[in-house]
Amino acid sequence: xxxxxxxxRIEILMMIDYGENCRSQVEVANLFNQRNPQLPNISQGxxxxxxxxxxxxxxxxPLKRKPNFIEDEAQTxxxxxxxxxxxxxxxxxxxxxxxxxxxxxxxxxxxxTLNGEVNRQNCRYWSAENPHLMRETHTQYxxxxxxxxxxxxxxxxxxxxxxxxxxxxxxxxMLVWTSPVLPKLQSNDTLVNPIGRPLTVWELSILTATYxxxxxxxxxxxxxxxxxxxRKRTLICISxxxxxxxxxxxxxxxxxxxxxxxxxxxxxxxxxPVLIPTYTSEIAEDHNRGRLGFxxxxxxxxxxxxxxIIGAVTSVSIFSLLCGIPALVCLMxxxxxxxxxxxxxxxxRKDEAxxxxxxxxxxxxxxxxxxxxxxxxxxxxSDCLPKTSFFKRIKEDMGVRKGFYIAATVLIIQNxxxxxxxxxxxxxxxxxxxxxxxxVPRTRFIKLKRELTPVCLxxxxxWSQDGWN
Numbered sequence: 399x400x401x402x403x404x405x406x407r408i409e410i411l412m413m414i415d416y417g418e419n420c421r422s423q424v425e426v427a428n429l430f431n432q433r434n435p436q437l438p439n440i441s442q443g444x445x446x447x448x449x450x451x452x453x454x455x456x457x458x459x460p461l462k463r464k465p466n467f468i469e470d471e472a473q474t475x476x477x478x479x480x481x482x483x484x485x486x487x488x489x490x491x492x493x494x495x496x497x498x499x500x501x502x503x504x505x506x507x508x509x510x511t512l513n514g515e516v517n518r519q520n521c522r523y524w525s526a527e528n529p530h531l532m533r534e535t536h537t538q539y540x541x542x543x544x545x546x547x548x549x550x551x552x553x554x555x556x557x558x559x560x561x562x563x564x565x566x567x568x569x570x571x572m573l574v575w576t577s578p579v580l581p582k583l584q585s586n587d588t589l590v591n592p593i594g595r596p597l598t599v600w601e602l603s604i605l606t607a608t609y610x611x612x613x614x615x616x617x618x619x620x621x622x623x624x625x626x627x628x629r630k631r632t633l634i635c636i637s638x639x640x641x642x643x644x645x646x647x648x649x650x651x652x653x654x655x656x657x658x659x660x661x662x663x664x665x666x667x668x669x670x671p672v673l674i675p676t677y678t679s680e681i682a683e684d685h686n687r688g689r690l691g692f693x694x695x696x697x698x699x700x701x702x703x704x705x706x707i708i709g710a711v712t713s714v715s716i717f718s719l720l721c722g723i724p725a726l727v728c729l730m731x732x733x734x735x736x737x738x739x740x741x742x743x744x745x746x747r748k749d750e751a752x753x754x755x756x757x758x759x760x761x762x763x764x765x766x767x768x769x770x771x772x773x774x775x776x777x778x779x780s781d782c783l784p785k786t787s788f789f790k791r792i793k794e795d796m797g798v799r800k801g802f803y804i805a806a807t808v809l810i811i812q813n814x815x816x817x818x819x820x821x822x823x824x825x826x827x828x829x830x831x832x833x834x835x836x837x838v839p840r841t842r843f844i845k846l847k848r849e850l851t852p853v854c855l856x857x858x859x860x861w862s863q864d865g866w867n
């Protein structure tokens with residue numbers, strides 16, 4: 399359309415809006431071609447572009463644009479030889495174990511918008527040399543999503559979350575199990591209350607006390623079990639006990655059965671806070687140990703959220719059964735989780751420990767894995783040496799004594815404040831304070847939000863600012 403002057407373009411616009419009649423673009427193109435036989439014929443598309451330009455820019459002056467061309471990287475004569483040389487050197491280093499494919503990260507990113515545009519380039523270079531210049535623009539807004547993906551070894555890069563932490567969701571949900579359940583156990587409706595009668599105050603008190611009592615029992619019993627049968631088998635036993643107990647709570651029709659299975663699930667979960675930190679610390683690396691520790695706390699908090707929301711909209715039996723879903727997920731994940739390398743070295747199974755480390759450290763060289771295995775083996779040997787009693791170490795070592803006092807003080811203050819009891823009676827307490835909101839699921843969610851928001855707001859900044867250690 400370069401042959402069309404501004405006068406010609408104005409003529410085309412006038413043809414479109416002719417009096418009271420509005421011609422179509424095809425009619426305008428035919429009429430213009432008849433009136434200007436000395437010019438090349440224009441098409442319907444030319445008329446559409448002129449009209450669109452006038453609507454968007456307010457004029458029809460020819461735009462000074464250069465023809466589009468495809469930009470490509472300049473190539474020299476020796477580029478093919480250098481590329482072949484690079485490939486041969488890479489293959490040689492892979493065969494000599496100097497470079498492991500598991501250490502190479504392949505990544506890409508893409509932009510998705512609501513109008514259907516994808517794969518927009520983020521960087522363009524017009525110079526033969528790197529200008530070392532970057533211009534920042536606003537690239538994230540509600541109508542757009544930036545997606546990044548990375549592949550290292552044979553797995554994709556994603557959020558760091560150990561599957562064993564799923565079991566702590568059960569721990570948190572059972573911590574608040576009595577909060578939505580107690581009002582329902584005082585109901586005469588058999589569809590809500592599986593017992594069929596309102597429970598007495600004494601029965602409700604015993605039911606609430608079974609959880610902390612079971613946790614104490616489970617913590618005492620779990621002490622040496624992971625060292626005897628292994629971390630993985632212990633985790634399977636705990637998950638199985640929790641799953642069977644939740645099924646028992648689902649089928650319970652009297653208070654005795656309810657108390658028995660509530661106590662069994664409490665004993666099973668009592669080993670979780672002991673086993674999971676041990677297993678996580680043994681399989682984690684130095685750079686992600688803090689993040690994995692954070693997810694343990696997050697699992698408990700999320701379990702409380704899960705328990706309060708699900709318990710507010712379901713019956714006692716269904717709620718008890720749904721509390722066992724995280725245990726089922728954990729049990730399924732145990733099929734592919736490796737055993738702790740530290741436990742395997744403790745039992746003298748070095749070959750199995752190296753295989754477990756290979757599964758956990760897919761991005762590392764075999765030499766690095768062997769060195770880590772050797773360091774862990776030396777640490778295990780030093781731990782197996784005969785040591786003095788704990789009470790004697792407290793008396794003689796000031797550092798041990800100071801650490802014990804600090805840890806004991808924190809635990810005593812935390813448990814003396816009664817957060818577990820408040821969480822167990824949260825719904826009855828707030829329902830008594832505001833009686834007209836009793837039984838409203840949305841209100842229970844608001845109550846839960848008031849409880850959990852300060853915890854989340856305090857946990858994340860402290861982890862980010864104070865450091866992982």
